[in-house]
Amino acid sequence: xxxxxxxxxxxxxxxxxxxxxxxxxxxxxxxxxxxxxxxxxxxxxxxxxxxxxxxxxxxxxxxxxxxxxxxxxxxxxxxxxxxxxxxxxxxxxxxxxxxxxxxxxxxxxxxxxxx
Amino acid sequence: xxxxxxxxxxxxxxxxxxxxxxxxxxxxxxxxxxxxxxxxxxxxxxxxxxxxxxxxxxxxxxxxxxxxxxxxxxxxxxxxxxxxxxxxxxxxxxxxxxxxxxxxxxxxxxx
Numbered sequence: 001x002x003x004x005x006x007x008x009x010x011x012x013x014x015x016x017x018x019x020x021x022x023x024x025x026x027x028x029x030x031x032x033x034x035x036x037x038x039x040x041x042x043x044x045x046x047x048x049x050x051x052x053x054x055x056x057x058x059x060x061x062x063x064x065x066x067x068x069x070x071x072x073x074x075x076x077x078x079x080x081x082x083x084x085x086x087x088x089x090x091x092x093x094x095x096x097x098x099x100x101x102x103x104x105x106x107x108x109x110x111x112x113x114x115x
Numbered sequence: 116x117x118x119x120x121x122x123x124x125x126x127x128x129x130x131x132x133x134x135x136x137x138x139x140x141x142x143x144x145x146x147x148x149x150x151x152x153x154x155x156x157x158x159x160x161x162x163x164x165x166x167x168x169x170x171x172x173x174x175x176x177x178x179x180x181x182x183x184x185x186x187x188x189x190x191x192x193x194x195x196x197x198x199x200x201x202x203x204x205x206x207x208x209x210x211x212x213x214x215x216x217x218x219x220x221x222x223x224x225x226x
Binding site: 108 | 130147149154157158159161164174202206213214215216219224
């Protein structure tokens with residue numbers, strides 16, 4: 001079965017550069033989530049999109065932005081990168097029900113290293 | 116106080132042991148509950164959803180107590196391959212539609 005696809009898998013950037021992470025959700029899933037996981041930490045929610053509109057916003061820095069496109073793929077744009085942005089970035093997708101959300105399925109993540 | 120709390124462990128248990136993890140959440144309006152498993156440097160993978168009536172999947176049993184805002188996971192007959200971090204995840208209510216993760220409980224099953 002198709003899973004959540006993220007690209008690239010690994011990315012090395014220098015401080016103050018920009019980075020773009022891509023996420024392709026499971027077909028027919030209408031909700032995409034972005035999470036940041038630092039070393040030894042649990043995943044922290046950044047932002048989510050439902051039907052191409054921003055749904056919820058978490059601890060996403062102002063230097064980051066994201067959007068969901070007409071084909072439901074999503075991109076996380078990160079500017080003025082800092083050393084502290086080095087982390088695993090996960091994308092997840094789910095199908096939003098009328099009463100409650102179904103479970104979320106995660107991509108393999110993008111490991112970003114800022115040097 | 117974190118919205119979802121877990122004992123970080125580590126839990127070191129011998130093969131064949133039974134081990135239980137607990138999780139508490141602060142938002143009484145939460146609607147959906149899950150246990151995810153995460154191996155080192157890998158993505159979280161859904162272990163099981165947690166239903167009000169409790170549910171079982173093989174060696175794994177999950178329980179939900181809405182009154183106490185408490186979720187549990189029981190693993191019977193532990194295998195070496197069960198070694199991982201177990202994440203309690205809550206969705207809905209005031210959290211909106213995002214999934215809020217607990218800090219995870221680290222389990223090591225020893226031979």
